[in-house]
Amino acid sequence: MRIAEISSPDLRHTQSPDSIIDLLCKVEAVTTELERHSPESPLPESMPANLRHILIQLSSLAPFQNSVKLHIWKLSYRLWNACIDFSNFVRTSSSKITEEHAKLRQVSADLLYVAVDVSGVPSPYFKCASFFYKTGTIWHELRKYDLASNCFEKATDLTSKVEITNVSDREERRLLLDLHIARAKTAWEVSDRNLAINLLNRSKIVLFGVAENYIALVNQYMYFGKLVLSKNEVCSVNDALKLMSEALDLCEKGLRNVKKPDETLALKELRMKTLRFMAASHLQRDEFDSVLKCVRVLRDSEKGEDHPSSSVLAMKAWLGLGRHEEAEKELKSMVVNKGIPEGVWVSAIESYLQAVGTSGAETAMGVFLGLLGRCHISAGAVIRVIQRLVADCVNGEGDRPRVKVVADFVSNDKVVALFSGELAAKERSGMHALLWNCAADHFRSKNYEVSAGLFEKSLLYVPHDIENRSLRAKGFRVLCLCHLALAHLDRAQEYIDEASKLEPNIACVFLKFKIYLQNNDYNGAITQVQAMPICIDFTPEFLSLSAHEAIACRALSVAVDSLSRLLTFFSTGKPMPTTEVIVFRTLITILIQQPQNENEVLKYMKRAHSRFSDLGPERFFGTGEVGRREQNWFALNLWNIGLKSGQEKNYDLCGELFRMCAEYYGVNIDGQMKENNLMVCKSLILAVSAILAGEKLSKNHLLDNEVKQAIELLERAGKILMSATVNTCIDDDQTTMIEPHFYFMYTLSAYDLYARISDTESKQLLLIKNYANSKYCNTNHLLQIGLNSSEGPRPNTEVAAFCLNTCISLLLASSSPDYQTVALVLRKLITITSVHKGNADDGISDDGVYGMYKKAYRIMVGLKQGEYPVEEGKWLAMTAWNRAALPVRLGQVVEAKKWMDLGMDLAGRVAGMDTYRSCMEDFVSRVEKKVESQGHLIAES
Numbered sequence: 001m002r003i004a005e006i007s008s009p010d011l012r013h014t015q016s017p018d019s020i021i022d023l024l025c026k027v028e029a030v031t032t033e034l035e036r037h038s039p040e041s042p043l044p045e046s047m048p049a050n051l052r053h054i055l056i057q058l059s060s061l062a063p064f065q066n067s068v069k070l071h072i073w074k075l076s077y078r079l080w081n082a083c084i085d086f087s088n089f090v091r092t093s094s095s096k097i098t099e100e101h102a103k104l105r106q107v108s109a110d111l112l113y114v115a116v117d118v119s120g121v122p123s124p125y126f127k128c129a130s131f132f133y134k135t136g137t138i139w140h141e142l143r144k145y146d147l148a149s150n151c152f153e154k155a156t157d158l159t160s161k162v163e164i165t166n167v168s169d170r171e172e173r174r175l176l177l178d179l180h181i182a183r184a185k186t187a188w189e190v191s192d193r194n195l196a197i198n199l200l201n202r203s204k205i206v207l208f209g210v211a212e213n214y215i216a217l218v219n220q221y222m223y224f225g226k227l228v229l230s231k232n233e234v235c236s237v238n239d240a241l242k243l244m245s246e247a248l249d250l251c252e253k254g255l256r257n258v259k260k261p262d263e264t265l266a267l268k269e270l271r272m273k274t275l276r277f278m279a280a281s282h283l284q285r286d287e288f289d290s291v292l293k294c295v296r297v298l299r300d301s302e303k304g305e306d307h308p309s310s311s312v313l314a315m316k317a318w319l320g321l322g323r324h325e326e327a328e329k330e331l332k333s334m335v336v337n338k339g340i341p342e343g344v345w346v347s348a349i350e351s352y353l354q355a356v357g358t359s360g361a362e363t364a365m366g367v368f369l370g371l372l373g374r375c376h377i378s379a380g381a382v383i384r385v386i387q388r389l390v391a392d393c394v395n396g397e398g399d400r401p402r403v404k405v406v407a408d409f410v411s412n413d414k415v416v417a418l419f420s421g422e423l424a425a426k427e428r429s430g431m432h433a434l435l436w437n438c439a440a441d442h443f444r445s446k447n448y449e450v451s452a453g454l455f456e457k458s459l460l461y462v463p464h465d466i467e468n469r470s471l472r473a474k475g476f477r478v479l480c481l482c483h484l485a486l487a488h489l490d491r492a493q494e495y496i497d498e499a500s501k502l503e504p505n506i507a508c509v510f511l512k513f514k515i516y517l518q519n520n521d522y523n524g525a526i527t528q529v530q531a532m533p534i535c536i537d538f539t540p541e542f543l544s545l546s547a548h549e550a551i552a553c554r555a556l557s558v559a560v561d562s563l564s565r566l567l568t569f570f571s572t573g574k575p576m577p578t579t580e581v582i583v584f585r586t587l588i589t590i591l592i593q594q595p596q597n598e599n600e601v602l603k604y605m606k607r608a609h610s611r612f613s614d615l616g617p618e619r620f621f622g623t624g625e626v627g628r629r630e631q632n633w634f635a636l637n638l639w640n641i642g643l644k645s646g647q648e649k650n651y652d653l654c655g656e657l658f659r660m661c662a663e664y665y666g667v668n669i670d671g672q673m674k675e676n677n678l679m680v681c682k683s684l685i686l687a688v689s690a691i692l693a694g695e696k697l698s699k700n701h702l703l704d705n706e707v708k709q710a711i712e713l714l715e716r717a718g719k720i721l722m723s724a725t726v727n728t729c730i731d732d733d734q735t736t737m738i739e740p741h742f743y744f745m746y747t748l749s750a751y752d753l754y755a756r757i758s759d760t761e762s763k764q765l766l767l768i769k770n771y772a773n774s775k776y777c778n779t780n781h782l783l784q785i786g787l788n789s790s791e792g793p794r795p796n797t798e799v800a801a802f803c804l805n806t807c808i809s810l811l812l813a814s815s816s817p818d819y820q821t822v823a824l825v826l827r828k829l830i831t832i833t834s835v836h837k838g839n840a841d842d843g844i845s846d847d848g849v850y851g852m853y854k855k856a857y858r859i860m861v862g863l864k865q866g867e868y869p870v871e872e873g874k875w876l877a878m879t880a881w882n883r884a885a886l887p888v889r890l891g892q893v894v895e896a897k898k899w900m901d902l903g904m905d906l907a908g909r910v911a912g913m914d915t916y917r918s919c920m921e922d923f924v925s926r927v928e929k930k931v932e933s934q935g936h937l938i939a940e941s
Contacts, residue, residue, distance in 0.1 A: 019057075019061060020058070020061055020064070020068060023054055023057055023058045023061070024058075024068070024071060024072070024075065026050075026054050027051065027054055027055075027058075027075050027079075027111070028075055030047060030050060030051055030054075031075055031078050031079050031082065033047070034047065034079065034082045034104070035078065035082050043086070043098065043100040043101060043104070044100075045100060047100070047104065048100055048103035048104050048106075048107060051079075051104070051107040051111075052103075052107055055107060055110055055111055055114070058072075058111075058114060059114055062114060064114075064115060066118060066119050066120070068115070069115035069117075069118040069119075070115075070118060070120065070121075072111060072112070072114060072115040073112060073115055073118055073121060075111065076108050076109075076111040076112040076115075076131075077112075079104065079107065079108040079111065080105070080108040080131065082104075083101060083104050083105050083108060086101055087101070099142060099144075101138075102135065102138045102139055102142060102144070102147075105131075105134070105135040105138055106135050106139075106147070106151070108131060108135075109128070109131035109132045109135045109151070109154075112127070112128045112131055113128055113132075113154065113158075116128045116158065123162075123169070123172065125158045125159060125161050125162055126158070126159060126162070126169075126172045126175060128155075128158050129154075129155035129156075129158040129159045129175065129179070130155075130175060132151040132152070132154045132155035132158070133151070133152065133155045133175060133178060133179055133182065135151045136148040136149070136150075136151030136152045136155065136182060136186075137182065139151060140182070140185065140186055140189075143189075145186050145189050145190050146190075148182075148186050149183070149186045149187075149190075152179060152182050152183045152186060153183070155179055156179055156183065159172075159175065159176055159179065164176070164205070164206065170210075173206065173208050173210070173213075174210075174212075174213065176206040177203055177206045177207065177213050177216060177217065178216075180199050180200070180202055180203035180206065181199075181200070181203060181216065181217070181220050183199045184196040184197070184199035184200045184203070184220065185220070187199060188224065188227075193239075196224070197224070197243075200217065200220060200221060200224075200246075201246075203217050204217070204250075209257045209258070211254060211258045211260070211263035211264075211266060211267060212263075214250055214251070214253070214254035214257075214258070214267060215254075215266060215267065215270060217250055218247045218250045218251055218254075218270055218274065219270075221243050221244070221246050221247035221250065222243070222244070222247050222273070222274060222277060224243050225240045225241075225243035225244045225247065225277060225281070226240075226277070228240040228243065229277075229280070229281055229284065237281055237284050237285045238285075240281050241278065241281045241282070241285075244274055244277055244278040244281060245278070247270075247274045248271065248274045248275065248278065251267055251268075251270055251271035251274060252271070254267045255267050255268065255271070272298055272307070275294050275297060275298050276294070276298065276307065276309050276310070276313070278294055279291045279294035279295060279298070279313045280313065282294065283313060283316055283317060283320070286320060288317040288318075288320040288321045289317075289321075291313055291314070291316070291317035291320075292314060292317050292318075294313070295310050295313050295314045295317070298310050309344065311330050311331075311333060311334050311340070311348070312334075312344055312345075312347060312348045312351075314330045315327045315330035315331055315348055315351070315352065316348075316351050318330060319351065319352065319355040319356070320355075324355075324356055327352060327355070327356075328352075328363055331348060331349070331352055331363070331364070331367055332367060334348060334367075343381075346381045346384050346385060349364050349367065349368065349385050349388070350384065350385065350388040352364055353385075353388050353389055354388065362405050364385070364389070365389075365405050365408075365409045368382075368385060368409070369409075369412065369414065369415075372414050372415070372418070377418065378427075379418050379419050379424045379427030379428070379430075379431070380427055380430075382415060382418060382419075382427075382431070383427060383430050383431055383434060386406060386409070386410065386431070386434055386435075387434055389402065389405070389406050390402075390403070390406055390434070390438045400450060403438075403442075403450050403453065403454065404453075406435075406438075406454070406457075407453050407454065407457050410431070410435060410457050410460065410461075411457055411460060416460055416461075419431055419461055428461050428463075429461075431458075431461045432458050432461040432462055432471075435454050435455075435457055435458035435461070436454075436455070436458045438454055439451040439452075439453075439454030439455040439458060439478075442454065443455075443478075443481075443482065446485070448482045448483075448485040448486050449482075449486060451482055452479060452482035452483060452486070455475060455478050455479050455482060456479060458475060459472060459475045459476075462475065469502050469503060470502075470503050472502055473498075473499045473502035473503035473508075474499075474503075476495045476496065476498045476499035476502070477495070477496065477499045477507055477508065477511060479495045480492045480493075480495040480496040480499065480511050480515075481511065483495065484511070484514055484515065484518065487518070489515055489518055489519060492511075492515055493512075493515055496508055496511045496512055496515065499511075500512075504535075505535055505536070505537050506532060506535040506537045506538050506539070506542055509528050509531050509532050509535060509542075510528075510532070510542055510545065510546065512528050513525050513528035513529060513532075513546055513549070514549060516528060517549060517550060517553045517555055517558065518553075520555075522555050522557055522558050525550070525555065525558045526557070526558055526561045529543070529546055529558065529561055529562050529565060530565075532546070532565075533565070539574075539575075539577075540566055540569045540574055540575075540576050540577060541577040543562050543563070543565055543566040543569075544562075544566060544577040544578060544583075546558070546559075546562040547559045547562040547563045547566065547586070550562060551586075551590070556590050556593065556594060559587075559590050560587060560590055560591065563583055563586060563587040563590070564587065564604075566583055567580070567583055567584070567587075567607070570583075570611075579622075580611060580620065581608075581620055581621055581622070581630050584604060584607075584608045584611075584634075585630070585633060585634070587604055588601055588604055588605065588608075588634075588637065591604065592637065592641070598641055598644075598645055598650070598653055598657070599653065601637075601641055602641075602653065602656055602657055602660065605634065605638060605657075605660050605664075606660060608620075608634065609660060609663055609664070612667070617631070617667045617668065617669050618669055618670070621667070621669060623669065623670060624669075624670060627669045627670070628669055628670075631664060631665075631667050631669060632676075634664045635661055635664035635665045635676075635679065638657050638658070638660055638661035638664060638683075639658075639661050639679075639683065641657055642654050642657035642658045642661055642683075642686065642690075645657060645690075646686070646690055646693075649693075649697060651690045651691070651693045651694030651697060652690075652694050654686075654687075654690035654693075654694075655687045655688075655690035655691045655694060656687075658683045658684070658686040658687035658690060659683070659684075659687040659713065661679075661683040661687075662679075662680045662683035662684045662687065662713075662716075665679040665680045665683060666680045677720050677723070678720070678738050680716075680717075680720060681717045681720040681721050681738060681742070682738065682742050684713045684714065684716055684717035684720075685714070685717050685742050685745050685746045685749065686745075687713055688710050688713050688714050688717075688749045688753075689745050689749055691706070691710050692710075692749055692752055692753075702756075707753060707756050707757070710749075710753055711750075711753050711754075711757075714746065714749060714750050714753065717746055718746065718750070721738060721743065721746060738776070740776040740777075740778060740781070741781075743771065743774065743776035744771075744776070744778075744781040744784075747767060747768070747771040747781075747785065748784075748785060748788070750767050751764050751767055751768065751785065751788070751789070751799075754767065755794040755796070756794075764789075764796055764799050765796075765798060765799050765802065768785060768789075768799050768802060768803060769802070771785075772802075772803075772806050777810075778810075779807050779810050779811050779814075779818075779821065780821075782803045782804075782806055782807040782810070783803070783804070783807050783821065783824070783825060785799075785803045786799075786800045786801075786802075786803030786804040786807060786825075786828065787800075787828065789803060790828065790832055797832060800828075800832055801829065801832060801833075804825050804828055804829050804832070805829065807821075807825050808822060808825045808826065808829070811825070812859070819859075819863070819867055819868050819869060820869050820872075822859065822868075823856075823868065823869045823872035823873075824872070826852060826855070826856050826859075826872075826876075827872060827875065827876075829852050830849060830852045830853070830879070833848045833849050833852060834849055849883070850898070850899075850902070853876060853880050853902055853906070854902065856876050856906070857876075857902065857905055857906055857909070860873065860906070860909040860910075861909070863909075865911050866911060868909070868910075870910060870911055870912065873906065873909060873910035873913075874910055874912075874913060876906045876910075877903050877904075877906035877907040877909075877910055877913060877916070878903070878916075880899055880902045880903040880906055881899065881900060881903030881904075881907075881920060882903075883899045883903075884896040884897075884898075884899035884900045884903065887899065888927070893927070893931050896927070897924070897927070900920065900923070900924050900927075901924075903920060904917055904920045904921065904924070907920060
């Protein structure tokens with residue numbers, strides 16, 4: 001009987017309170033609204049809340065008359081049916097059941113629960129329990145497990161009011177089992193595994209010998225077992241086996257209790273399925289003997305029809321026991337079983353390869369080829385097997401047999417044909433990628449022979465059409481690289497020629513460049529470098545790579561050409577692989593390594609100077625410490641090469657190098673140039689010295705403009721020199737002190753150059769006086785300047801006299817004078833005075849020369865014997881004596897006597913001149929007597 005058909009008295013004639021009538025009218029009004037609501041529109045959120053509020057009020061008025069209860073049942077069913085209509089619409093529209101819909105179901109069940117003990121309705125408790133069960137199922141789907149559990153528990157309480165023995169209806173019996181299973185599933189979801197299993201065990205009392213019930217409960221045990229097994233934990237495998245055992249026991253009990261053939265068949269299939277899962281569980285625990293036992297039982301039960309998984313399980317068990325021959329037999333037996341799905345035997349081959357390794361690769365591929373002849377094999381399956389075959393390669397010598405098997409297999413005509421056609425385009429691309437990546441791994445491990453074979457086989461999976469032309473060219477290029485690494489230059493040339501025909505680009509040119517390098521054909525390599533910028537896809541990075549390759553091959557001429565071409569692209573605004581200063585530095589480093597390349601070095605140094613003059617030093621060299629290091633590198637190399645050129649007497653080049661060196665040292669980076677000022681000064685001094693040395697060597701006089709340029713360089717050096725001297729005097733900072741010989745070189749060069757311009761003598765004398773007053777002055781340098789000014793092509797007697805007089809003053813002021821030098825200076829002064837003042841008044845000339853001799857005598861007085869050079873002493877004594885000859889002939893007795901006395905005095909101070917002195921004294925006596933006799937004659941007359 002339907003609820004709607006049960007007659008109920010008119011509520012208006014009952015004695016029920018008005019409040020119950022009002023509440024029921026409100027429920028009916030909301031129900032009517034729901035029935036009229038369009039299922040396409042979402043349910044109002046307020047509707048379930050309003051009904052819940054009415055239900056609470058209605059529950060507080062219980063108990064009710066039976067007529068009221070019947071009315072409540074009608075309203076509950078109307079509300080439930082409206083929810084069913086919404087559910088049906090949701091399922092057809094592929095939408096999800098909302099929480100609002102579940103709340104309405106819950107209200108409908110709770111409303112029925114208020115009037116559950118109604119009279120006149122058959123099995124009211126089971127009907128109400130059915131509402132709660134279905135509502136709980138919806139909450140379970142929405143993952144509201146606490147609400148679902150409450151529904152299932154209410155339903156269980158309702159059904160418990162009826163004795164199980166009194167339940168005869170098939171649907172009611174099934175409801176009892178479904179409730180137990182539902183509660184178990186909910187408990188499992190909230191991680192109450194023990195309660196879930198307990199509830200499943202309780203379910204065994206409500207099977208009622210029905211096959212469907214056995215199957216449902218077994219499937220739930222199996223489901224829980226699979227979930228536990230999926231965790232891959234040892235303890236979980238034990239729990240899974242227990243669940244599988246319970247399922248197996250239920251199958252056995254079901255087969256004993258169920259008699260219908262069709263129901264028995266379903267239970268048998270479920271039993272075998274359970275056994276297979278148990279075998280899988282044993283396999284996961286490495287209980288291989290137990291796996292084989294399960295397989296034997298399965299094969300006995302299957303009556304000759306071997307299930308596909310049985311062979312796989314048996315093979316894996318034999319592999320686990322290390323009995324590869326039995327595993328191989330199981331694998332080969334799968335070939336004749338046409339019912340084995342593709343995924344099963346692919347999985348079997350993967351397991352076999354993983355366990356057996358390289359030794360089983362050939363067998364596995366043989367089985368695979370056998371399957372290709374008997375079964376429908378997809379290209380995707382081939383990819384899976386090849387992927388497994390190459391997955392465990394370690395890129396060593398042990399991989400060669402396995403890789404060879406792979407190469408032979410993928411080049412088999414049957415396999416290649418499997419990937420032909422438009423339908424297999426995706427798989428063909430996948431196979432190419434698989435082989436390519438494997439080859440690339442071997443290439444990175446420098447296993448070039450293996451990688452070349454795999455790259456070559458990958459080309460079998462690239463169609464010969466225009467669309468794949470670029471891919472084929474890429475394959476040929478990488479094969480060229482492999483054979484280059486193996487030094488198979490002819491093969492490499494063949495492959496790159498093929499690539500060039502398909503897709504001429506910069507990569508082809510670069511690889512040809514590498515081949516020429518390997519063949520030591522440097523002209524050919526330079527030709528390829530010249531061809532690079534013409535390519536459409538050219539980037540300057542290829543020139544940088546070419547330079548690196550050339551340097552690695554010690555092909556320095558090729559490296560120079562590559563780097564020089566790379567320099568031309570820095571002014572184009574293109575992205576560059578490195579900075580310009582690094583390219584210049586690398587290029588110059590290469591040139592320095594080669595002999596007789598100083599002119600080339602200078603050329604690129606000038607080019608770099610031009611670039612940083614245009615860009616600014618900080619943009620070219622860099623900022624901070626990095627920039628200063630770069631600047632000093634260029635300057636220091638110029639300095640070293642300049643010194644080398646000077647030692648080789650290549651003075652013209654030396655001068656240019658030092659002039660450029662000064663420019664580099666003079667660069668101002670971050671406002672800090674002070675520490676390089678002295679190097680600028682030294683470079684300028686050396687540059688001018690080289691110019692003058694070159695003039696002397698070539699005997700070609702400098703032109704006026706060249707003299708002017710040299711003077712300008714020295715004037716720059718002089719400004720720095722003077723400032724450095726001041727700093728040194730004030731701060732006594734040795735780091736800013738220039739070496740004395742540089743100051744001397746500066747002075748000597750300036751003296752030489754000033755001699756070639758007007759107002760020579762005054763400038764020269766001022767220059768020498770400045771030098772003499774500086775702390776860098778020393779007697780040797782003064783002596784050299786004095787000698788040079790007296791003997792050079794443009795002598796300056798005034799400067800020479802000043803230098804020599806200053807020199808002798810400094811020597812005598814020393815605590816231990818060098819009398820050898822003193823004697824040399826005295827002789828030179830006497831010579832200069834005699835020569836350059838000989839045409840003047842003799843008295844003046846003689847006084848000047850006589851004064852120098854007297855000075856020499858005073859120096860010699862007090863010296864130990866031999867301390868003053870003997871030869872110089874003899875020279876002084878003899879020349880002083882000889883100077884009396886002319887006055888004697890002229891009758892100038894007083895003058896002659898003065899020189900003769902001086903000669904005798906000097907001879908007395910020189911060892912070994914005693915005989916000379918005796919002769920001198922005798923001659924003086926005779927002269928004196930002669931003078932006296934002449935005096936008497938004059939007096940008598």
